[in-house]
Amino acid sequence: MSKLADSLPVGVLAGALRFAFGLPAPVRRLITGKPVVLDGQRLHPDAQLLLRLQQLAGQDWDTASPAHNRAALAQSSALVCGPVVEGVGVRPVRIPRDGGEIAGRVYEPVGLAPDSALLVFYHGGGWVSGDLDSHDNLCRFLALEAGVRVLAVDYRLAPEHPFPAAVDDVMVAFEWAVEHAADLRIDPARIALGGDSAGGNLAAVTALRAARAGGPKPVFLLLLYPAVDASSKRRSRELFGNGFFLTDAKMDWFRDHYAPEEASWVDERLSVLLADDLGGLPPTYLAVAGFDPLRDEGEAFAEKLAAAGVPVVLRRHEGLFHGFANVLGLGGIYREAVSEAVGSLRTGLALANSRQDLSETA
Structure with missing residues (x-):
């Protein structure tokens, strides 16, 4: 700096x-x-x-x-997150994992009734940076505007804890949320997963692992400019790889710290786009930025979801660059983009609730 x-x-x-x-x-x-x-x-x-x-x-x-x-x-x-979003209660939680604990933070809009939906949110930062504080205001905004509880997860970071430590942590956090639904005051049948950038990667990977495990599954995915393929460079990385906040060189730096073994770059727990079958994933809202090196792989992932029969809404915010979800403090186009994602989350959870009601009355 x-x-x-x-x-x-x-x-x-x-x-x-x-x-x-x-x-x-x-x-x-x-x-x-x-x-x-x-x-x-x-x-x-x-x-x-x-x-x-x-x-x-x-x-x-x-x-x-x-x-x-x-x-x-x-x-x-x-600098860009803005004043603290009011009207949201916040409390810390500790999530047990093998050999330690995962820190978490629960966001609860004031007056929200029990048995609400839950968004489990994984922060971005290239698997190297970011924490509960870096995405605090975004999580407050998502909770308040979507009318849900949010569980933010402080997974282990690389290079101290390389791949697949973060993958394991976020899966444990999802399973913990299902098991502790009563304590969280949420409906275990209405849990969505979400994240931005590396967090979007972890959300998609967790949804795929949950589908493969045959147990509880998330009912919705909220993906903001996710990283989904560490094995190749698409055209958007050439076009927008310099001068638009996230650069091509930084992407290599993050990947090499997170997954130093080249063989892991094609592992579907990192490059979820390469998974053979995405058909078990839930309805998905996927937003990309037009001036983002990650744009093309995010759009390719949306296309593959659609081809697998997954209901998916792909939104390209043409005039924005990577990281726009954290720029709530400057309002305007940034807040509009996040508000659109919130609307999609609300709709997805409402439809999941309707499907649940239909199955109970059938």
Whole structure:
């Protein structure tokens, strides 16, 4: 991170960012420069402004070391996540696993009746960074706007805990949620899985493992720009691999820390797109960003789900870049994109409830 980004308190930087977004449109255009058009898409002016301001501040998702990367993500999250979403109660939980515990956090909208649906949410960060705090406001927003309880899972990170440690943790967390439905005050038959980026990968992998296990399964998948294939590079990585927050080089860096053995890159617990049969997965909402190196693999995954008979809604937010779900504090196009995902989650859970009622009366 640059001297400017390091020398000022996060609160001051966040205030300056909000001030810049409140400037008149002509002034914002002077800051951003001419429009960026690539692959038939125009980068949204708000996305272009954010990238330009990050560039001017010298702020980057540092990959000098895992510690630097985690600090950079924590800072950038604090800058753009916005004021704390109110009206949501939060409590910590501890999830037992072999040899230790997994930290979790339960989000519960104030006044929400018992036996609600649950979203088990896995944070992004390339399997190396991110934690309960980096995605706290996003989880608050999802809980409040969708009218559900949310269980956020602090799975183990690489390189200290390489693949498949995170895969094992998130599966344990899902099974724990089913078993402790009464304590969580949720309906075990209405559990959705969700996540962004690496978290989206883990959500899809967990759903596939649950389907293969023959036990309880999630009823809905909420995937935000998921990583689903570590074995190859598609055209979007060439087009958007530099200058749009997540770069091609950073993607290799994350993968190599998480899965240092090349043989694991084709393992379906990492590259879920390569699984032979996706037919057991639940209805899915999958959002990608137009200016994201991960765009094409996410869209390929949606196509494969549809071919397997899985109900899937694919949404490409053409003008946005990777990580937009955490930019709630700047409102506008970012909040609209997350709100659309929330609407899909609400609909998916309502339909799951309707199917459950029909099966009980049949």
